[in-house]
Amino acid sequence: MALDATAVSLLVLGLLIVLAALADRLAGGALSAVPGAVRDTSIVGVLVALAGVPFALVATDEALAAADSPVLGWVVEYRTPGLTTAAEVVSLVGGTVGTGGLAVLSAVVLFGRGHRRTALIWVLGVVAGSVTIRLVKLAVERPRPPEYLRLAPETTASLPSGHALMSALGLGLTAAAVIALTVGTPRAALVRAVVVVLAVLGALLIGASRVYLGVHWTTDVVAGWLLGAALATTCITLARVLDARDRLDDSPAPNPWLRDPVTDSPKD
Template identity: 35%
Template sequence: MQVMSNPVALHWKRLLVWVLGVLLPLLGVGLIAEDLLEKERFRFEQPFMLWLHSHANASLDRVAVTASTVGSVYVMGGFTLLLVFVLWEKNRRISFYFLLSTLGAAVINSASKLVFGRPRPHLWEWIVQEQAQSFPSGHAMYAAAVATALVCMLWHTRYRWPMVVLGGLFTFLVGLSRMYLGVHYPTDVLAGWAAGMAWSLACWRVVRSHASTDPERTGQLEHS
């Protein structure tokens, strides 16, 4: 016998996702962006970055460079295209969602960098070279978007909590590596994390809402 879901509980769950996963992160990004446009300084950033740098050593350098490389647009972009290709024949709606989530995050990040034009920090000599503007961190945003998308796609499977842990650790490590390397301010990374997660979750809610009109598609989304 099929158990009917409670519509009120389902409504509150969806509302909670929107508030905690989309609206609050976007509010945080907006507050940071407003201060940047008004040329405000974040006093905690330089001391925090210098504290990170004070713990630098050759081993941590290698870890940070590796995490930064794996989280780059080249590696993550290749992973995205491969997964989209693999998913296309199995579930085109899921494949399209993953492409929209990740490609959209990359486009939004590039546009934001042009709008804000924040110079990168130069508190010490870099061991990697970067050219684009600083805000928001593309590595952090893309990692958050990819991790969130994978969690959404696996939420109705037994792999959801392992993906939450692995995705969270990966996203955190990529963002931390960018600050450790001195190529991003903490607010760049925080905004990247928040924007990537919010965008990916918003795309998922839209896809789920659109699919809810088709029971077969809803079943495909829930069991993919």
Template identity: 35%
Template sequence: MFISPTTIDENILNWVVENRSEPWISIAEVLTVLGNTVTMVALTCAVVIALAVTRHRVDAVFVGVGVLFGYALMQALKYSFARDRPPVEDRLLNIDTFSYPSGHAMMTMVVFGLFAVAAYRCSPWVRAHRWILVIAPVLSILVGLTRIQLAVHWATDVVSGWLFGAIWVLFCTWILHRYDARRGADGFAAVRH
């Protein structure tokens, strides 16, 4: 028996709306700010500047350009699909842009994922403590869940945002690896030694 994604979305939304309560609503309202455009831009600028100042210019470009084009891709997807958000009466935030994919889910996956790649390449401490890299997807997952909790996205918007974001990070990392190989300085091979 096939259950359509729309039915799954509606069932999840109904369950969330019927079961949400404090303090979880307030926690979601605070945590979701981590995925706002202003927060993402500020964090990206800080990381790009820090990488450039510490002479990791390739990684600075990798993060900056990766985030910029990731944002453009997210906007293109939103306007291509033009999906409506959940009903206004269920939403706990006032948002009127398109719903699919979740920009918060996709961009936190992109931003934190690119940060993680750059951190692995640039920091011996991070390479020695690889478990720290799990923070990137965990933060993105938490932010994405807040979008469902606040009823501003359907569940499939969020899951798709994570997937698009992860694919974009993999694509950017592949490009970076090819760049390193062409200039004869394999960044990933170099950091293993």
């Protein structure tokens, strides 16, 4: 079942308008007041629209095949026993249960530290990611690479890569939780840099392992990364906007969710 590119774009635009209006209403008009919130909402739209490109091209598949086949051929040519073992370990550890579970664990920590609503958003984000993987696979039904090239058994459809989506979502939410919980500590900037780098590298390695093992095309993985990043950005922005609604102007304690995740600057 192929999706028309125009329909995807219109659907994404309409959904973003509804979500932005709802978030702004829930926050009492705080969306524009939260540093980076409007920008992040726009980023979500761009990520989802880009992820929709492979879905729109599945009908003919020539364009996807032209992009995917050379990459898979190159990977197969340079396979080695050592790299295969490493890819299998990364794929196993970085499965949807592992990375999604890590985000849920970070939600438990957030809940224990008093960020109960944010913890709920994290859990709902992981659930949304799991549902998205299953629904999109059923809707698109893209075949996986030829079975003789695969180094791991898989029975579901190929697009998107569940490993890639959940790694971007789970590691992104975990990194955001660590950053928020360490705001104001002596090494907050160092922690921020380290967890962001680890989250990005982790997601890249997990997605790459799926291509190496021959169970996904490269565009499956890229679409998964984009959707996962979009969901993570949505969860983080929603948490910040809803907290903005509750913040008291004279509160002495800084709220970590009101800091711009890019510039790390608080709201004036």
